[in-house]
Amino acid sequence: MNRHRSLAPVPCRRCGAPLGPLQRLRGEACEALDCRRAEVDERLAREREAALQARLRRRTRHESTPALTTAPVIWLQPNRNRLIDIRTAERARYLAQLERVAALAAPEAAEPAADAKPPSDSAIRGRLCAFCAGRCCRYGLAQHAFIDRALLQRWVERHPGSTAQDAAAAYAAQLPRRHVEASCLHHGRDGCTLPRGMRSDICNRFACAGLAGLEQTVAADAPATVVAAMAEGQRLLRVAALDEAGARPLRAR
Numbered sequence: 001m002n003r004h005r006s007l008a009p010v011p012c013r014r015c016g017a018p019l020g021p022l023q024r025l026r027g028e029a030c031e032a033l034d035c036r037r038a039e040v041d042e043r044l045a046r047e048r049e050a051a052l053q054a055r056l057r058r059r060t061r062h063e064s065t066p067a068l069t070t071a072p073v074i075w076l077q078p079n080r081n082r083l084i085d086i087r088t089a090e091r092a093r094y095l096a097q098l099e100r101v102a103a104l105a106a107p108e109a110a111e112p113a114a115d116a117k118p119p120s121d122s123a124i125r126g127r128l129c130a131f132c133a134g135r136c137c138r139y140g141l142a143q144h145a146f147i148d149r150a151l152l153q154r155w156v157e158r159h160p161g162s163t164a165q166d167a168a169a170a171y172a173a174q175l176p177r178r179h180v181e182a183s184c185l186h187h188g189r190d191g192c193t194l195p196r197g198m199r200s201d202i203c204n205r206f207a208c209a210g211l212a213g214l215e216q217t218v219a220a221d222a223p224a225t226v227v228a229a230m231a232e233g234q235r236l237l238r239v240a241a242l243d244e245a246g247a248r249p250l251r252a253r
């Protein structure tokens with residue numbers, strides 16, 4: 001045994017400070033408040049994940065197939081979509097913002113659209129977002145669908161002879177009558193009412209932690225099936241099996 005190695009200081013895995021002998025007995029992190037808090041948070045997250053996994057397996061046992069039992073689970077944040085009529089004041093705010101943006105000077109060089117295709121365009125990716133029903137589109141409410149002058153300019157360039165005001169009118173024309181409460185005004189019953197080519201780069205490319213996890217899982221070992229699960233605290237809200245063929249809801253409770 002290498003005597004020197006056994007005496008080498010062991011760093012806290014959070015902050016890198018050398019651990020004293022007692023601290024080393026207690027774990028891999030030091031006594032600093034931030035490090036201890038991070039350790040507890042991580043342990044609680046692990047316990048929550050394990051409890052949810054156990055619940056998920058119990059609840060879906062009656063419909064488990066070998067593919068389902070080994071399928072990776074993608075956890076999503078809770079999302080409940082309630083449709084409401086677009087409020088007059090919200091519509092007015094959105095239209096005023098469009099008007100303000102259209103009045104800005106055109107960008108000197110129009111930014112080329114980022115590839116409108118998401119990082120991976122697998123059917124399973126779309127199914128995950130459809131299962132989730134667009135929780136991330138809540139950000140689009142305050143941000144007025146992320147429509148800026150460069151985006152309007154792209155529309156202008158695709159429609160020779162048109163103006164930024166025409167572009168603004170084209171966006172306004174895509175507003176649905178009803179939208180998902182507390183979400184983007186373009187978040188309608190069947191998802192985004194803007195065609196992909198009219199959406200901002202951020203809309204086309206955003207990936208939440210769940211979607212990023214799915215991308216990684218698909219890139220690493222292309223599972224035939226993944227289980228999408230939505231939980232709130234320790235409660236399972238919705239579960240579905242997703243594959244290339246479709247989405248199959250599983251009984252979550």
Ligand code: SF4
Pocket residue numbers: 076128129130132133134135136137206207208209210211
């Ligand atoms: S990116 Fe994430 S939050 Fe947004 S719709 Fe897809 S799964 Fe839901």
Ligand code: SF4
Pocket residue numbers: 134136137138139140141145146184185186187188191192193194199200203204
């Ligand atoms: S424009 Fe469409 S994709 Fe973007 S936030 Fe609004 S509803 Fe979501």
Ligand SMILES: [Zn+2]
Pocket residue numbers: 012013014015016017029030031032035
């Ligand atoms: Zn530390």
